[in-house]
Amino acid sequence: MDDVAGSAPSRLRAGVVGLGMMGRNHVRVWDELVGEADLVAVADPDPDAVARATTGRRVTGYHEPQEMFERERLDVVSIVAPTSLHLPVTLQAFEHGINVLVEKPIAATREEALRMIDAAKAAGRMLTVGHIERFNPAIRELHRRLAAGELGRIFQIHATRLGPFPARIRDVGVVVDLGPHDLDIMRYLVGSEPIRIYAETERRIHTEHEDLFNGTMKFANGVVGVLDINWLTPTKRRVLTVTGERGMYVADYIAQDLVFYANPDASATWINPSHGMSTTSVSEGEMTRRAITREEPLGVELREFARAVLSGGPPPVDPHDGMIALLLARMMVESAVAGEAVSGSTLEEVLA
Ligand SMILES: NC(=O)c1ccc[n+]([C@@H]2O[C@H](COP(=O)([O-])OP(=O)(O)OC[C@H]3O[C@@H](n4cnc5c(N)ncnc54)[C@H](O)[C@@H]3O)[C@@H](O)[C@H]2O)c1
Numbered sequence: 001m002d003d004v005a006g007s008a009p010s011r012l013r014a015g016v017v018g019l020g021m022m023g024r025n026h027v028r029v030w031d032e033l034v035g036e037a038d039l040v041a042v043a044d045p046d047p048d049a050v051a052r053a054t055t056g057r058r059v060t061g062y063h064e065p066q067e068m069f070e071r072e073r074l075d076v077v078s079i080v081a082p083t084s085l086h087l088p089v090t091l092q093a094f095e096h097g098i099n100v101l102v103e104k105p106i107a108a109t110r111e112e113a114l115r116m117i118d119a120a121k122a123a124g125r126m127l128t129v130g131h132i133e134r135f136n137p138a139i140r141e142l143h144r145r146l147a148a149g150e151l152g153r154i155f156q157i158h159a160t161r162l163g164p165f166p167a168r169i170r171d172v173g174v175v176v177d178l179g180p181h182d183l184d185i186m187r188y189l190v191g192s193e194p195i196r197i198y199a200e201t202e203r204r205i206h207t208e209h210e211d212l213f214n215g216t217m218k219f220a221n222g223v224v225g226v227l228d229i230n231w232l233t234p235t236k237r238r239v240l241t242v243t244g245e246r247g248m249y250v251a252d253y254i255a256q257d258l259v260f261y262a263n264p265d266a267s268a269t270w271i272n273p274s275h276g277m278s279t280t281s282v283s284e285g286e287m288t289r290r291a292i293t294r295e296e297p298l299g300v301e302l303r304e305f306a307r308a309v310l311s312g313g314p315p316p317v318d319p320h321d322g323m324i325a326l327l328l329a330r331m332m333v334e335s336a337v338a339g340e341a342v343s344g345s346t347l348e349e350v351l352a
Contacts, residue, residue, distance in 0.1 A: 018081030128315035129322030151244030173209025
């Protein structure tokens with residue numbers, strides 16, 4: 001850190017490992033970040049990727065992350081290499097005292113994720129996971145409004161994440177690649193843990209893994225989560241719908257829109273002795289589009305990571321949440337293969 005004796009650290013030295021489809025965005029956003037950090041170095045074994053990232057920027061390119069860590073005295077690094085490399089590169093970064101933001105999914109397995117979490121503790125450095133949807137302004141606003149009780153009791157949360165087939169993703173199927181986004185957001189918004197999950201999957205285009213996923217997730221507080229995710233749809237749709245006593249919220253991740261559909265009958269409530277307040281009927285009411293200040297989610301994510309490092313605050317996304325999102329996705333795959341719901345101690349172990 002640029003630590004002038006006697007004053008608080010001001011700007012962080014940032015690096016990026018992995019300069020592919022997502023890494024390019026990290027490079028651009030770190031480079032544009034004004035105030036908290038300077039992008040000083042990048043690493044990727046692909047010389048073309050390094051040339052693309054360094055051209056026109058005052059940034060040093062490396063072909064080996066280890067060499068970058070040894071030479072650059074980085075404070076923070078984004079690890080955006082393939083998921084199988086998240087563990088070894090994260091461990092190298094901690095050996096050099098660097099704070100890490102690793103892309104989702106946190107790692108390939110529970111054991112790897114736990115080693116990363118333990119290594120962060122041992123090094124006294126921050127580990128956070130790039131669950132980018134947590135930083136989407138529409139989701140943040142929805143979270144704030146749900147926490148304030150605007151919907152009353154929540155009945156259902158429904159995630160739709162559809163789009164065309166991405167030919168470059170070969171190592172995992174759609175459940176592990178896209179599922180962690182919605183599995184994490186559901187836990188984050190519902191504020192309860194799943195007690196039973198079930199999935200159906202199909203493989204239509206992918207040569208090895210599933211590309212269609214329909215899942216359900218029953219939460220301890222009674223909310224039912226529904227996941228509709230695939231790589232088989234000729235248009236991109238990323239929408240989250242939350243239905244409750246007082247109406248329904250629809251959040252569009254791409255447009256960063258949040259719309260409320262009121263249930264005008266919600267005021268006609270009665271006290272249900274077992275559930276507290278209950279709505280007696282539902283009808284169509286007014287629709288209101290909430291005002292959202294739109295911002296690139298990755299910009300919010302990297303800024304909050306940098307600020308957390310500078311202030312010594314908690315990681316913007318707890319790495320345990322990243323691990324749970326991965327493990328829930330893996331269990332969804334297992335559920336689909338077995339044709340059985342997963343619940344009880346198997347699920348509790350994941351959440352422990
Ligand atoms: N948060 C999101 O929405 C989101 C979106 C896309 C990808 N991701 C995650 O980002 C990570 C990368 O995905 P991608 O789509 O950019 O993949 P990609 O295949 O486009 O890029 C990976 C890059 O890593 C490089 N690489 C390979 N070995 C390396 C090494 N030893 N050191 C440094 N770099 C190395 C490759 O040369 C390539 O440039 C994955 O974990 C993926 O799940 C997250």
